[in-house]
Amino acid sequence: MKTELTCIVCPRGCHLVVDEQLNVTGNSCPRGAVYGKQEVTDPRRTVTSTVKCDSIDFAVCPVKTNKDISKAKIFAVMDAINQAEVHVPVHVGDVIVSNIADSGADLVCTRTLLR
Numbered sequence: 481m482k483t484e485l486t487c488i489v490c491p492r493g494c495h496l497v498v499d500e501q502l503n504v505t506g507n508s509c510p511r512g513a514v515y516g517k518q519e520v521t522d523p524r525r526t527v528t529s530t531v532k533c534d535s536i537d538f539a540v541c542p543v544k545t546n547k548d549i550s551k552a553k554i555f556a557v558m559d560a561i562n563q564a565e566v567h568v569p570v571h572v573g574d575v576i577v578s579n580i581a582d583s584g585a586d587l588v589c590t591r592t593l594l595r
Contacts, residue, residue: 483520487512524548527557531576531587532565538593541566543576545585556581569594 487494489511496506496516504516518524526548530540543566549557560581570576570589577587 485516485519487515489515523551525551525554527554527561528590529558529561531561533568533593534565535568535593535595537595538568541570541576541593542590543587544590545580545583546575546588547585549583549585553581553583557583557585557587561587566593 481500483498485496485498487496487507490509492508494506494508494512496504496512498504498516498520502517502520504513507513507516526545528542528544531543533539533541543561545557557580560577564577564587566576566589569592571592572589574589575586576589579585580587
């Protein structure tokens with residue numbers, strides 16, 4: 481069985497075909513081959529969301545995982561995000577939750593919020 485994908489690594493959007501032996505065709509660069517193999521064997525995503533904030537001026541703080549996590553962990557990560565709360569001041573890149581849901585990724589702030 482062959483899997484057809486559109487590569488999202490660069491703006492080209494190559495049409496990839498991955499066969500049963502994990503041979504990738506249709507890629508214009510080596511990164512497309514890596515993406516195709518990973519997408520078939522262990523698809524991963526960056527999670528972006530918001531976390532409750534204790535600020536009077538801001539109800540929520542935008543956050544994201546600092547690296548891709550397995551798609552199988554997304555619901556566990558979202559559960560942890562829904563339980564988290566940010567205390568201002570917080571700056572871009574500050575770790576909100578370390579190793580969120582045992583995913584190996586940290587949840588980091590993507591906007592500076594000051595009092």
